[in-house]
Amino acid sequence: MKQIKAIIRPEKLSDVRSALEELDCYKGITMTEVLGQGNQKGIVRSWRGEKYEIDLIPKVCIELVVRDEDVNRIKDTIIKNAQTGEVGDGKIFVINIDEVIRIRTGEEGLSAL
Amino acid sequence: MKQIKAIIRPEKLSDVRSALEELDCYKGITMTEVLGQGNQKGIVRSWRGEKYEIDLIPKVCIELVVRDEDVNRIKDTIIKNAQTGEVGDGKIFVINIDEVIRIRTGEEGLSAL
Amino acid sequence: MKQIKAIIRPEKLSDVRSALEELDCYKGITMTEVLGQGNQKGIVRSWRGEKYEIDLIPKVCIELVVRDEDVNRIKDTIIKNAQTGEVGDGKIFVINIDEVIRIRTGEEGLSAL
Amino acid sequence: METKVILDTLWVVFAALLVFLMNMGFAALESGMCRSKSTVNIMSKNFIVFAVSTLGFFMLGWGLMYGDGNAFIGTKGLFFVSGADNSPNIGDTYEGVYSAISWAGVPLWVKFFFQLVFCGTAATIVSGAVAERVKYISFIVFSFFLTLLVYPITGHWIWGGGWLSQLGFMDFAGGTAVHSLGGWAALSGIMIIGPRIGKYTKSGKINAIPGHSVALATIGALILWFGWFGFNPGSTMAADPEAIGHILVVTNMAGIMGILFATATAWIKLGKPDISMSINGLLAGLVAITPGCAFVSVPSSLIIGALGGVLVVFASLFYDKMKLDDPVGATAVHLANGVFGTLAVGLFAQKGINGNEVNGLFFGGGLHQFGIQAIGIISVGVFAFILTSFLWLAIKYTIGLRVSIKEELNGLDIGEHGNEAYPEFIARKINYTHLLEDINLVEEERSKQQVKVCY
Amino acid sequence: METKVILDTLWVVFAALLVFLMNMGFAALESGMCRSKSTVNIMSKNFIVFAVSTLGFFMLGWGLMYGDGNAFIGTKGLFFVSGADNSPNIGDTYEGVYSAISWAGVPLWVKFFFQLVFCGTAATIVSGAVAERVKYISFIVFSFFLTLLVYPITGHWIWGGGWLSQLGFMDFAGGTAVHSLGGWAALSGIMIIGPRIGKYTKSGKINAIPGHSVALATIGALILWFGWFGFNPGSTMAADPEAIGHILVVTNMAGIMGILFATATAWIKLGKPDISMSINGLLAGLVAITPGCAFVSVPSSLIIGALGGVLVVFASLFYDKMKLDDPVGATAVHLANGVFGTLAVGLFAQKGINGNEVNGLFFGGGLHQFGIQAIGIISVGVFAFILTSFLWLAIKYTIGLRVSIKEELNGLDIGEHGNEAYPEFIARKINYTHLLEDINLVEEERSKQQVKVCY
C-alpha cells in the first residue's frame, strides 16, 4: 500500500475531494492545514506602519492510503483537479506503507483501507 | 525503526496516551489536529436558514517512532484504548523510517528515540 | 528522494529557515503546528483554583523532500540551527519517498522537487 | 423653562450616545456574521462610516433635511449647519431656518448630534449587506453621498417638514426614514454588486457561509438592543416621563417577541433554534416597532414584534432564493421590517397614546392612515432605490465596486488593508467553493484574464 | 413636583439601562469561562433569557411581587401589569394596587422596566451555573417559571410589602432578593443536573476545565462592573445626589477590594494571580455590598469587599470539593456573597447613612438586625431551594434536563443549535477526558445503551 500525500491550494480542496469521491478506489482521506514555501511568493502585510512578509503560504495537505494499483488514478485525479497552472499548485509525494490496521475491527492489510 | 501513525478520535486521546505511557518502550509522541473522512457520516449544521454539511470530522493524528520490535505492543495498546466499535474509530499506518536524529545531542539511530 | 521531517522548537523556526534558504539544495518546505511529548516536562496552568498540566508542548514540524545526496547537508543545517542543548530540542526523521510530482506541470521525479 | 431645556438636553444627549454605541453593535454583529478573512475590512468600514457620515451630514445633509425650504428639500442654512438659529427656543420664540425641528427645546448642536447618529445608522445598515466583496474606497464614497444627499432628502419629506409629513405620514423613530431607507440602499447594492463567490452555484445550490464568531455577533446584538433604548425613547427629544416609560417597554416587548418568534419559527421550520435567526429576530422586532413605538399600545407591540420575528425568517429565505446575497440579513431585518413596521402604524395606532390623534385600521380608523403609510413607503422606496442604484452604478463604472476574484478568495483584509484580523490563529476555509460551479464565473467568462489570476 | 418626576425618571431609566447591559456582561463572562464548543449555547441562553424573563415577569411576576395582597404574595393587579395605578403619584396621592412601590415617583412602566431588569439578572445567574450540559428548552422553561413565580414571591416578601419587609429585613439593592435567590436556583440546578463529563473522576480527581476566551470573560466582567453602577445607585429609584454619590463610591470600593483580595488570596494560596479569580473577586465584592450599599460607610465597604474577595476563592474551592460543578462560579459569587453581604448589613449598618435608622452589631446595634437578616436569608433560601429543586426535577422527568453524553462530548452548539461558534478556527479539546474514569458514567451503567452511543 502507498500513502499519497498532496500539498494543494485550499481553494481547490472541494474540487479535488468531489472528484476523488467519484472514484471507486477512494476509501477515505485525512487532511491537515499546513503552511508551505516553495517558488510561490508571499504576501506583504503591515501593522502600525511597519511592513512584514509572511512567506509561508496556507496550503492543505491531504493524505490517502491506497492500494498500489490505485496510486496512478488517484494521482491523476488530484493533478487534474488541483492544477491551475500558476506557481504554488503544490506537490504530490508517494510513500510506502508497511501496514494498515482499522482500529474499529482490528482488520489488517488491504481490507483495513 | 518504524513510524506508527494513528488517526483516532479526539475524546480517546487521553485514554490512549495514558496507556502508552505505561509501556517501557514508549519514548515520545507527536500529535496533530486533522480532519478526516471515511465511512463515518458528517454532521449537518445550519446558518441563517441554510443547511450545510461538514463531512470532514475532527480527528487526532498521533505519530510515534519506535523500534521495530516494539511496533506490535504499541499497535495493540492503541487499538485497545482507541476502540469504541462505532464507525469512525480511525486507522493505524506503519511506515519505515530510515534515520532518526536527536537534535539536542546529534545522536543517531536507536539511541536517538 | 527522502523526506526529512523535523520536530523543532517554534522559536527556532526562523533561524532554521533562514539557514536552509542559503543552501542551494533547498527547494521548498511544508510546515505544521504540532504538539509533542518526550523527555521535556510540561507546564502547569490553573483555572478557577484547580491546577492542570498540559504535557503536550507546542512544536513545529517541518518537512522537506530532497535528493538523497542532500540529506546530510539539510540534516546538519537543521541540527546546527535548532539546537539549544536543552531538553526538548526535537528530532529529525528521514523517510524514503517513492515518487514526487509537481502538480502545476505534472513533472515527476527529481525535477519536480 | 431653563430647567426644561437642561432636562431635555440631558435626555437627548443620553439617548444620542446610546444610538452612537450602535456603531459598535453593528461592527461586532456584522463582522461576527462574516468570515474571518473579512474581519478587518468590516471593522474598518464600520469604523470609518461614522466619520464619513459626520462629514456628509455636517457639510450638507443637515441643511437639506432640516433647512426651511420646499416640500422636497431644505434650501436654507444648507451648508455646515450654519443657518440662523436661536435654539433652544421653541414654538413662537424660535427664530431661525431649521423650523421643522424647532419643536425640540435643546441647543442646535444637540439636535445636530442626535440627528447625526440616526443618519450614521442608516449608513451602517448598508455596510453589512455588501460585505466581503465591496471595495473599501467605494463603500466610503457611497456612504458619503448617502448621508450627504439621499438620507437627508427623504428625511426632509418625513421629518423635515416635507410633503410626507404634511400628508400625515407617521414614522416616529425612523422605520422608514432610517431603517427601510438603509435597507433600500442595501438592496440596490447587493443587486448591483452580486453575490459572494461560493454562495450560489450554477446548478442552483445555495451554500451557507457561516459567520466566523457567534460570540462577536451576539455581543453586537446585545449592544444594539441596548442602543435601541436610545433610538426609540430618545426620539421624543424631550424628557417626558410617561412617553419614555411607554416607549421603553413597547420597544422591549417587540424585541423579545421578535426573538421568541424567530427562534420558534426557525426551530419548527429548520429543525434547530439557530442563533443567527434569534439575533435577526430581535432586530426585526425592534425595527418593526420603531416607526410606531409612540403610537401603539403594549399589547399591540407584542403582536408587531411577533410578526416581525416570523417575517424575518421568511424574508431571509426569500432573499436567498432570489440569489440576493446579504451576509448579515440587513435587508431581511431593516428593509422588510422597516416596511412592515411602517405599515403597522396604519394598523395598530391608537388615539390617545402619547397624544397621538390617529387610529389605525384595527382600532376603527379605517384604511386612511394605512394608505398614507403605504404612499410614504412606496415613494421613499422608489426614490431611494433609484438614487442609490444610480450611485452604486456610478461608482462601479468609475472607481469600481468590487474587489478582484483573487482578492475576494484570499480575503479583503489582506487585499484591501494589508492586515490580518487574527494573524496568530490557524483558520480553515469552511466554505470550500467549487470555483467553476460558481455563478459569479459566468459573467467573468468575458474577462478570462481575471479568471486566470483568480487562484 | 413635575420636575422631580422627570429627574427621577431620567435617573431610573439610566440606571435600568445600565442593568440591562449586564445581560451582555453575563453573556460574555459566561461564554468566555466555558469551552468553545458551548459558546453558541451559552450566548443563546443569555440572549433569550431576557426575552423569557420579560414574558414571565410581565404575565404574572410583577403582579405577584408588587400587587397589594397578603404577607406572602400579591393578589391584586396580577396579570399583565394591568392593575389600577396612578403613578407617578406617590404617598397619599397614590391610588392603585401596587402600593408597595408607590414610594417611587416615576411612571408605572418605568417602575416595571426597572424591576424587570433586576428580575432578568436573577435568571441570568442560573444560566452560567448549569452551562455546558443543560438542554436549551429546559433552561427556557425553568427561567420562565423562575421569573413568573419564584423570584416574584420572595421578592414580594422583601420588597413587595411582604412579611420580611414588615419584619425590618434590609436588602437595599437585592443581595438576597436577586443574587442569593439566583444563587439558590443555581445550586439546586447543579445538584440535580450533575457535573460536566470530565470534571470529576471516580478516583476523586478534580479536572480544571479552562474557559475558552479570557478576553471575552474579562470584557464581560468590566461590563458587569459598569452595570453595577446602575444596579446599586439606581435602587434609590430617585435622583438623590447624596445617596447616588455615596452608593457609587461604596459600590466601587467593595468591588476593587474584592479584586485586590481575591487576587492576593489566589496568589498566596494557589501560587499565581489567576485572572479567573480576580474576576470572581470583583463580582464577589460587588454582590457583597449590594444589600448594604445604602446603609454602610465607605470604610465598611472596603472591609466588606475585601472579605467578599477572600470568601469567593474559598467558596469556589469548597464547591469543587463537594463535586458541585459550577463552570463560572455563579454560586461562589452570587450565593455565598449574597448571603454574606446580607448578613453584613446586620454587622456594618450605621444610623444616619442615607437616612438609615438601624445600627449593625459593630456599631452598637446588637444582634437584633443581624438576626432579622439571618431569618430572611434562611427563609428565602429554604423556600427558593425547595421550589427550584421541584422545578428542576419536574423538568427532568418531563422534557428532560440534560443533553446526551454524545452531544455533551461534541458540544451543545452543534447538538442543540446546529451552529458552531467559531467554524473557521481550529480548536483542540483541552480537557481530554478519561471517559471511563468519569463519575458521570457510574449512573449511566443502568442505561448501557446511552454509553454505547456516547462516542
Place this chain on the structure above:
Amino acid sequence: METKVILDTLWVVFAALLVFLMNMGFAALESGMCRSKSTVNIMSKNFIVFAVSTLGFFMLGWGLMYGDGNAFIGTKGLFFVSGADNSPNIGDTYEGVYSAISWAGVPLWVKFFFQLVFCGTAATIVSGAVAERVKYISFIVFSFFLTLLVYPITGHWIWGGGWLSQLGFMDFAGGTAVHSLGGWAALSGIMIIGPRIGKYTKSGKINAIPGHSVALATIGALILWFGWFGFNPGSTMAADPEAIGHILVVTNMAGIMGILFATATAWIKLGKPDISMSINGLLAGLVAITPGCAFVSVPSSLIIGALGGVLVVFASLFYDKMKLDDPVGATAVHLANGVFGTLAVGLFAQKGINGNEVNGLFFGGGLHQFGIQAIGIISVGVFAFILTSFLWLAIKYTIGLRVSIKEELNGLDIGEHGNEAYPEFIARKINYTHLLEDINLVEEERSKQQVKVCY
C-alpha cells in the same frame, strides 16, 4: 438650587460612568493590539489598574490634588478624602478644604468619583506601552505610586489651584493633566524597560508585531470613542446645555478628522489603509481636542483633529525609529497629541466660546497664551518624566521590572498568571524571531545564565 444640584449630579455621574467604561475600551484595544500569548496579562493589568488607582487616589491622591495647600501640592484633607467639606455648596457658601473644586455643585463623593475615573485613565495609558514584558506586580506598584503621587501633584498644578492654573494654563479636560502625563510615564517606562524581544534586530531591522485580534482592538476603540463623550463634555461638571452640545460636536469632529486623516496618511505613505492607523487616528484626534474642547470653534476642531491624525502616523514611525517599542502606540497617541492639543489651545482658543476669555494666536491673541501652554507642557513633562523614571528605576532595582527572556518567549500569560487566554485555539507564533539577532541579547551577554535558560 436643589434642582440644579440634582441636574449637575445626574450629568456628572453619567459622564463619569462613560469614562469608567473606557477601562473596558483600553482593555480590549490594548489586548487586541498585542499577541495572544500576552492577552491574560494585559487583561489582568487593565482589570486591576482601576482597583489600584482607586486605592492610590483615595488614600492620598485626591488630597494632594484638590486639598487646599500651596502652589505645588495640596496639604489639607490629605488622606482618605476625609477633609471638611460641605458640597454641594459652591462659591461663598462653600466651607471646606477642597476649594479648588468647589465650583462644581455636586456632592463630594460625586466629585471624587469623577476625578477618580480620570486618574484611572492616566494609569491605563501606561499599561499598553509597557505591555508584553513588564512584570505584573511591578506594574501594580508603579500604578499605585503614579495615582497616589505623580498624577495628583501635576494635577494640583493644573486643576487643584496650583501655580499653573494661577498662571492661566488652559487644559479643559486633561490633555496635559491626564493624557500627556500618562504619556510621559509611558515614555520613561519603555525607555527603561527596553523593547520586546524580536522587535528590533542588531542590524537595525524593525519587525512588525501584529496584534492578535483586530476585532477586539476595534471594539475597544469604539468604546473609547463612546467614553470620550463623557470625558470631554463631562468636564463641564455641570449640566450646561450649550456647553455640552458644543463640546460633544467638537469632540466628535476632531475624532472623525483624526480617523480620516490618519487613514489617508497611512494609505498614501504606507500604501494601504491599515486599520491600526485608523484607530490610532481616532484616538489622536480625540486626545488633541481634549484640552481645548470648550475653547475652540467647530471649524477649529476639524483642523485640530486632522493635524492629530497626521501627527500620530509620523509619531508612530518616529518612536519605532528611535527603537522605543510601544506595542499599542500609547506615546504616539497620548503623549504626542496631548502635547500638540495643549499647544493648540494657545493657537485656536476663541473668546466667547463657553465663556472663554482668551484668544489664541490665530485669533489675534498673540503668543501670550501659547507661551503659557508651552510652560505648562514643559514643566509637567520634565517633572513627570523625572519622577516616573525614578519610580521605574526604583522598581527595576528592587522587585525587578521585566520578566525573564524565557517567560517573554512563552508569553506572560503562562509565566505570570498560569493562565492561557485561548487554550483551545491553535496559535502560531507569527513573529519568529531570529533570537541571536535581537538587540535585547546584547545587554544579556553579561548574564549568560539568563541566555542559557531562554529557550
